[in-house]
Amino acid sequence: MTYRISSLSAIEILDSRSRPTLAVTLAVDGATQVTAGVPSGASTGTREAVELRDGDKARYGGLGVTRAVGNVNGEIAAAVRGREFAGLGELDRALIELDGTETKSRLGANAIVGVSMAAARALAQSAGVPLWRYLTPEGVAPRLPVPHFNVVNGGAHAANNLDFQEFMIAPLGAPTLTEAVRAGAEIYAKLRGLLAGAGHSVGLGDEGGFAPQIDTPEDVLTLLVHAIEDAGYRAGRDGVAIALDPAASEFHRAGFYQVAGEKLSSDEMIERYALITDRFPVYSIEDGLAEDDWDGWTRLNARLGERVQLVGDDILVTNPAITTEAIAKNVANSALIKVNQIGTVTETLETIRICREAGWTQMISHRSGETPDDFIADLAVGTGCGQLKTGAPARGERVAKYNRLITIEAANENLPYGLG
Numbered sequence: 117m118t119y120r121i122s123s124l125s126a127i128e129i130l131d132s133r134s135r136p137t138l139a140v141t142l143a144v145d146g147a148t149q150v151t152a153g154v155p156s157g158a159s160t161g162t163r164e165a166v167e168l169r170d171g172d173k174a175r176y177g178g179l180g181v182t183r184a185v186g187n188v189n190g191e192i193a194a195a196v197r198g199r200e201f202a203g204l205g206e207l208d209r210a211l212i213e214l215d216g217t218e219t220k221s222r223l224g225a226n227a228i229v230g231v232s233m234a235a236a237r238a239l240a241q242s243a244g245v246p247l248w249r250y251l252t253p254e255g256v257a258p259r260l261p262v263p264h265f266n267v268v269n270g271g272a273h274a275a276n277n278l279d280f281q282e283f284m285i286a287p288l289g290a291p292t293l294t295e296a297v298r299a300g301a302e303i304y305a306k307l308r309g310l311l312a313g314a315g316h317s318v319g320l321g322d323e324g325g326f327a328p329q330i331d332t333p334e335d336v337l338t339l340l341v342h343a344i345e346d347a348g349y350r351a352g353r354d355g356v357a358i359a360l361d362p363a364a365s366e367f368h369r370a371g372f373y374q375v376a377g378e379k380l381s382s383d384e385m386i387e388r389y390a391l392i393t394d395r396f397p398v399y400s401i402e403d404g405l406a407e408d409d410w411d412g413w414t415r416l417n418a419r420l421g422e423r424v425q426l427v428g429d430d431i432l433v434t435n436p437a438i439t440t441e442a443i444a445k446n447v448a449n450s451a452l453i454k455v456n457q458i459g460t461v462t463e464t465l466e467t468i469r470i471c472r473e474a475g476w477t478q479m480i481s482h483r484s485g486e487t488p489d490d491f492i493a494d495l496a497v498g499t500g501c502g503q504l505k506t507g508a509p510a511r512g513e514r515v516a517k518y519n520r521l522i523t524i525e526a527a528n529e530n531l532p533y534g535l536g
């Protein structure tokens with residue numbers, strides 16, 4: 117079966133950080149139009165596909181995306197509208213070829229990923245199946261992922277507080293997705309009370325988590341365990357576990373990891389994580405070391421990889437070739453998956469496949485700049501990877517994804533929940 121893109125256009129809208137991004141609208145074979153909102157990161161890996169921004173300081177301080185919008189409405193639409201495609205893979209390959217650069221910098225990864233996401237949605241619609249089912253690879257069993265609620269925000273996602281970027285609670289032991297969301301919301305409420313009671317700010321960071329002025333990651337973890345237990349849950353893998361994303365590239369300066377006033381070598385940082393995972397129910401650490409510290413990553417994986425999930429984000433950037441190299445070098449045991457880091461849905465699915473076949477786990481992820489688009493909820497269910505991180509259980513653009521998971525669960529009682 118083939119299909120034709122009958123309409124394709126884009127406009128500039130705002131993301132959750134009040135920065136411009138794209139909404140791409142597309143239809144196939146004259147059917148109803150669908151839209152995709154393009155996400156955008158703040159702590160980006162240097163090898164990510166490149167977002168095209170206008171650079172015109174007079175508009176949005178240079179962050180406008182009218183050139184990327186123009187590329188969708190102009191060159192991309194001219195190249196793909198009316199043309200026959202056998203499927204999403206063929207369209208994505210055409211977009212990659214049209215762009216012609218390694219990093220999608222000519223037309224913009226933000227332009228290309230919006231077209232790719234909208235096309236996937238339109239194809240699911242024309243096949244008469246939910247998006248998650250359309251995205252399910254052959255031979256893979258879909259499942260509802262463990263939501264990873266980022267309840268304390270630091271690093272590049274909040275002003276002047278913690279060095280570690282994300283402290284997430286993950287209800288691994290919840291019986292269902294809906295109960296996992298309830299646990300997340302109840303613990304979030306308890307945490308607000310604990311923070312306020314201790315005189316901390318309960319202002320929010322970019323991903324809806326609290327952004328208190330607390331010095332050390334260990335102090336935050338102590339509070340989190342309290343919040344989990346006060347809410348009536350068990351802290352640990354059989355209840356509610358904790359996942360970290362220190363986003364260490366951001367505090368790796370002059371060859372040292374600079375945490376809470378200390379200057380740590382790679383090996384000292386690794387030992388700090390060993391202590392943290394001994395003391396607290398931390399089951400997963402993403403970007404524990406910097407993206408250019410591959411040797412450190414290998415030692416981290418040798419030291420903790422047997423008992424802790426070590427997730428590569430900035431170091432892998434959802435890139436199939438880099439991920440393949442990282443697997444060969446044994447630098448981690450898990451990959452963070454962000455559609456806009458690589459720029460097409462097809463390449464994203466390819467990176468997921470590579471991980472699955474190597475026995476690496478995968479966690480689907482939002483960006484710190486989001487729209488209410490809930491594409492990634494379906495991607496997480498369809499690929500059966502068992503993990504999704506999409507911020508706190510607060511703020512509309514984050515809650516949209518969790519609510520989408522609840523809706524999928526309600527309509528599909530037989531879908532299993534959990535890591536798998």
Ligand SMILES: O=C(O)[C@@H](CO)OP(=O)(O)O
Nearest residue numbers: 157158159160482483484
């Ligand atoms: O580091 C991360 O994992 C992401 C999402 O939480 O942040 P950003 O989108 O800013 O890169």
Ligand SMILES: [Mg+2]
Nearest residue numbers: 361363403429
């Ligand atoms: Mg990260």
